Amino acid sequence: MKLSTYEPDALPPGARSLSYGLFCWLNRHTTVLRAIGALLRRWPAIGGRFGVVARASAVKDVLERTRSFSNTAHAANMVSGDYLIGMDPGPTYTADRDLVHERLDALDVPNASDEEARKRIAILQAGERTFDLIEGYLMWVVFHAMKPLFGSATDAVVAGSTDQSAQGAVDEGLQRQYMLEIRYVAGQLLAGSLATLELRRRAETCGDALQARIDRVTGPIGTAWGIKSASEDIERNAVGLAWISHPVTVQSGALVVQELLGRPKVYDQLWSRARSLGDRVWIDADFRRDVRDHVLELMRFRPIFPLLARDVPRDTELQTGARQNAKCPGGGKISLLSVAALFDPRAVPDSGRFCPNRNWGKEDPLRYLMFGYGYRQCPARDHAVDILTSALIGLLTLPRLQLARGEGKAISYDGPLMLSMRMRIT
Numbered sequence: 001m002k003l004s005t006y007e008p009d010a011l012p013p014g015a016r017s018l019s020y021g022l023f024c025w026l027n028r029h030t031t032v033l034r035a036i037g038a039l040l041r042r043w044p045a046i047g048g049r050f051g052v053v054a055r056a057s058a059v060k061d062v063l064e065r066t067r068s069f070s071n072t073a074h075a076a077n078m079v080s081g082d083y084l085i086g087m088d089p090g091p092t093y094t095a096d097r098d099l100v101h102e103r104l105d106a107l108d109v110p111n112a113s114d115e116e117a118r119k120r121i122a123i124l125q126a127g128e129r130t131f132d133l134i135e136g137y138l139m140w141v142v143f144h145a146m147k148p149l150f151g152s153a154t155d156a157v158v159a160g161s162t163d164q165s166a167q168g169a170v171d172e173g174l175q176r177q178y179m180l181e182i183r184y185v186a187g188q189l190l191a192g193s194l195a196t197l198e199l200r201r202r203a204e205t206c207g208d209a210l211q212a213r214i215d216r217v218t219g220p221i222g223t224a225w226g227i228k229s230a231s232e233d234i235e236r237n238a239v240g241l242a243w244i245s246h247p248v249t250v251q252s253g254a255l256v257v258q259e260l261l262g263r264p265k266v267y268d269q270l271w272s273r274a275r276s277l278g279d280r281v282w283i284d285a286d287f288r289r290d291v292r293d294h295v296l297e298l299m300r301f302r303p304i305f306p307l308l309a310r311d312v313p314r315d316t317e318l319q320t321g322a323r324q325n326a327k328c329p330g331g332g333k334i335s336l337l338s339v340a341a342l343f344d345p346r347a348v349p350d351s352g353r354f355c356p357n358r359n360w361g362k363e364d365p366l367r368y369l370m371f372g373y374g375y376r377q378c379p380a381r382d383h384a385v386d387i388l389t390s391a392l393i394g395l396l397t398l399p400r401l402q403l404a405r406g407e408g409k410a411i412s413y414d415g416p417l418m419l420s421m422r423m424r425i426t
């Protein structure tokens with residue numbers, strides 16, 4: 001299995017930049033990744049030789065064997081310290097998992113995300129005809145919806161201070177600064193081990209800043225959470241929750257809108273329905289359910305994690321779908337091409353077609369593979385889908401939207417991250 005000996009850190013800088021560039025390009029061109037995935041699904045033994053699985057059955061199998069294929073593969077890219085997603089099961093993992101569930105129970109979605117989406121849409125309607133989808137809309141809808149994660153400590157976290165006067169000075173500028181910081185910390189998880197050293201350095205700087213910020217405010221966070229844990233436990237969870245929650249949801253929202261605008265007929269249908277509903281657009285349950293189905297289908301075509309990695313702690317075998325299992329030497333890594341699994345015709349009927357109302361039958365859990373699978377699946381899955389549904393309903397209430405081409409590129413990237421997506425209200 002070649003991947004086990006593949007070490008990006010050992011590459012000369014030129015080769016590293018080149019492979020990182022290729023990785024980012026593939027991330028933006030999921031159709032190419034899907035084509036590679038189709039080949040690996042057809043000849044799974046080839047993927048097996050390189051430690052890559054692509055068939056839905058194989059991807060699910062790996063994600064369910066949590067002790068044989070470990071989440072510690074994420075650890076090297078967690079620049080602000082250890083957190084749940086990169087841990088093996090154990091007492092710390094269990095305690096952190098309980099805490100994240102408790103914090104997620106405090107969320108009030110879709111009410112909070114609807115409220116902020118409506119507020120931001122009103123601002124956009126009154127403003128210029130062009131706006132940045134990320135900085136002018138998604139960032140805020142997600143931020144507002146996630147506020148209960150830190151509850152009464154939110155201002156202290158954003159100000160990085162327990163000082164009441166500093167917290168009183170929290171304005172949108174400071175909130176934006178905080179969101180930038182967590183974006184680069186999360187970005188390192190997306191960029192993975194191939195990220196150039198410059199990029200990694202920037203993520204580390206932001207990771208250090210995030211840790212220092214949280215270190216100063218563990219008191220108010222403990223109070224908001226109603227717990228008296230050791231400050232290192234509060235710090236680990238607060239740092240982790242900060243970077244894992246917001247940036248990935250915002251980026252997923254941007255990808256959803258990008259995919260939707262690339263499908264003018266689908267957009268027109270949803271837009272016309274929103275228009276005919278008028279004021280009922282926010283309360284019509286059928287419409288919301290349909291928009292939610294669209295969000296999931298759009299995410300299937302543009303998952304933010306088209307690939308997942310796992311460590312192999314000890315020698316084992318891997319079912320790839322080929323006649324013989326692939327050998328996995330301990331100490332190696334394997335890659336799961338989840339985007340290929342999401343399009344596997346053996347599991348997904350009419351897999352290549354955009355079909356929000358597809359009947360997934362017994363494969364319904366696979367529909368959520370963009371959030372992982374099985375025990376280690378994202379605990380915020382349903383909240384995130386609800387938030388993106390609110391955000392999309394809001395955008396559908398605007399006059400028609402298109403990407404603001406013409407003044408340079410409408411979408412600008414920073415590695416695998418989308419920095420901005422300029423939209424025009426027509």
Ligand code: HEM
Nearest residue numbers: 084085244245248249252305370371372376378379380384
């Ligand atoms: C659209 C938004 C989101 C997407 C696409 C997403 C995706 C994912 C994926 C793919 C995983 C599994 C990674 C793996 O198996 O290697 C994961 C895990 C996780 N996510 Fe999310 N996520 C999103 C939003 C959130 C939010 C809002 C939170 C807030 C708390 C969150 C918290 C977590 C945690 C704590 C884990 C680790 C779970 C574990 O290892 O037991 N995610 N997410």
